[in-house]
Amino acid sequence: MSYTSQDNAGISSGVKNACKDIFKCMQCGVCSGSCPSGRHTSLNIRKLVRKAARNSDVIREEELWMCTTCYNCQERCPRNIDIVDAVLGIRTLAAHEGIMHSEHRKVSELLLEHGHAVPIDEENRKNRVEIGLEELPETVHKYPEELEEIKTLLSSCGFDRLLGKKRKGSLKRK
Amino acid sequence: MKGLTIFLGCLIPNRYPGIEMATRLCLAKLDIDFVDLEGASCCPAPGVFRSFDEPTWLAVAARNIVLSETLQRDILTICNGCFASLADANQILKSEPQLREKTNEHLAKLGKEFKGNVEVRHIIEYLYKDVGIDNIRSHLDKTLDLRVAVHYGCHLLKPSRSRGLGAFERPEFFDELIECLGATSVDYPDKMECCGAGGGVRSALKDDSLKMADHKLSRIKEANIDCIVNACPFCHMQLDAGQEEIRQKTGTDYNIPVLHYTQLLGLAMGFPAEMLGIDRNVTINKDFIEKIERILLSEEME
Numbered sequence: 127m128s129y130t131s132q133d134n135a136g137i138s139s140g141v142k143n144a145c146k147d148i149f150k151c152m153q154c155g156v157c158s159g160s161c162p163s164g165r166h167t168s169l170n171i172r173k174l175v176r177k178a179a180r181n182s183d184v185i186r187e188e189e190l191w192m193c194t195t196c197y198n199c200q201e202r203c204p205r206n207i208d209i210v211d212a213v214l215g216i217r218t219l220a221a222h223e224g225i226m227h228s229e230h231r232k233v234s235e236l237l238l239e240h241g242h243a244v245p246i247d248e249e250n251r252k253n254r255v256e257i258g259l260e261e262l263p264e265t266v267h268k269y270p271e272e273l274e275e276i277k278t279l280l281s282s283c284g285f286d287r288l289l290g291k292k293r294k295g296s297l298k299r300k
Numbered sequence: 301m302k303g304l305t306i307f308l309g310c311l312i313p314n315r316y317p318g319i320e321m322a323t324r325l326c327l328a329k330l331d332i333d334f335v336d337l338e339g340a341s342c343c344p345a346p347g348v349f350r351s352f353d354e355p356t357w358l359a360v361a362a363r364n365i366v367l368s369e370t371l372q373r374d375i376l377t378i379c380n381g382c383f384a385s386l387a388d389a390n391q392i393l394k395s396e397p398q399l400r401e402k403t404n405e406h407l408a409k410l411g412k413e414f415k416g417n418v419e420v421r422h423i424i425e426y427l428y429k430d431v432g433i434d435n436i437r438s439h440l441d442k443t444l445d446l447r448v449a450v451h452y453g454c455h456l457l458k459p460s461r462s463r464g465l466g467a468f469e470r471p472e473f474f475d476e477l478i479e480c481l482g483a484t485s486v487d488y489p490d491k492m493e494c495c496g497a498g499g500g501v502r503s504a505l506k507d508d509s510l511k512m513a514d515h516k517l518s519r520i521k522e523a524n525i526d527c528i529v530n531a532c533p534f535c536h537m538q539l540d541a542g543q544e545e546i547r548q549k550t551g552t553d554y555n556i557p558v559l560h561y562t563q564l565l566g567l568a569m570g571f572p573a574e575m576l577g578i579d580r581n582v583t584i585n586k587d588f589i590e591k592i593e594r595i596l597l598s599e600e601m602e
Contacts, residue, residue, distance in 0.1 A: 279363060
């Protein structure tokens with residue numbers, strides 16, 4: 127895995143743009159202290175966002191994906207820094223570099239194919255009928271022409287191409 | 301009152317259809333004007349899709365909103381994740397002309413256009429603000445003498461500047477909706493803490509995700525309650541199916557029943573547990589089912 131300096135500059139400015147508020151950070155640690163994930167995982171949100179302001183390598187951090195986007199950090203930040211929005215921005219840069227968990231790729235492929243991140247299965251077709259509902263809900267599952275619209279839309283947005291991107295780096299696992 | 305479309309999302313119709321049935325029964329009993337949002341898709345789920353590519357997330361959410369705009373009805377969501385995606389996207393597209401224009405370029409390929417003339421509601425805030433506690437009370441048949449651990453879930457309340465439901469630290473409106481059914485909303489440590497499912501953590505980092513659920517469940521267990529009540533099928537799945545996953549991993553068997561608010565409301569309206577899908581969870585607590593059957597067999601409230 128290697129980056130050209132041009133790649134690095136692009137990612138670096140992208141990361142900085144996603145975290146432009148970070149220079150307001152006084153490292154008080156309220157964000158980390160409020161983080162439910164950080165109580166149980168290796169995520170240190172204070173360190174992660176601080177690192178993002180100076181090092182584009184942050185896009186490969188495993189911790190980036192441990193945030194449940196619960197917004198506690200952002201709500202409590204005394205400097206009003208949009209921390210979760212920064213995390214989402216860095217994740218986007220990672221995904222566009224092809225760095226994504228295989229499970230997230232799978233969920234995205236389900237959206238492309240079925241219009242749902244969690245499509246219906248046989249068991250729940252049966253469950254629905256047994257409790258008195260129609261076998262298929264009133265969603266794209268029941269209306270194939272509407273599903274075609276989703277496919278057109280995802281293609282128009284380039285989401286299919288995003289998933290087809292070759293992975294340029296791997297997640298750093300600790 | 302302007303009518304509503306109900307937005308089912310993915311998990312409710314495809315994994316917990318009992319919540320869909322409960323919602324339909326409760327809305328009908330409350331005489332609320334609602335229709336299905338035919339042809340709706342995934343909201344799309346904010347955790348992964350907003351992370352991966354915001355323009356895609358906006359476009360798919362916008363299409364769902366446009367379906368409701370065509371019917372000239374506000375959208376009712378029954379899931380915190382769907383609420384987060386649709387309400388946030390609606391707000392962004394209404395206030396940022398450039399993003400709206402870009403999104404409409406994609407939608408034009410479907411012959412659709414986002415106009416920005418409907419609102420996105422969450423069933424909990426809708427019941428509290430528009431239907432009202434007294435009105436709900438007048439539609440009840442049973443008093444639910446239950447001790448309940450309420451779980452608000454993150455995206456119902458946060459980011460608070462977008463939600464407009466007041467401070468997220470100690471909200472009370474969901475507790476009030478539970479107590480108006482005759483139940484007690486029991487306070488417990490870390491009540492406002494995340495279930496651990498959101499942000500794509502449950503799908504990609506299951507073990508980490510379950511550590512958060514385990515912590516939350518252990519606090520709830522200590523509070524000596526009859527059931528958990530939530531406002532989101534993703535929290536529901538994490539707290540329900542998660543119990544079995546934790547049992548297999550650690551041997552801890554919490555055996556706590558988990559209900560979406562619409563299922564609890566359905567019980568108080570006198571609908572049987574099996575009609576509401578309460579017996580179709582992964583975690584089934586027989587004592588709880590017997591307890592609610594006794595309540596449902598008891599005489600109607602005066």
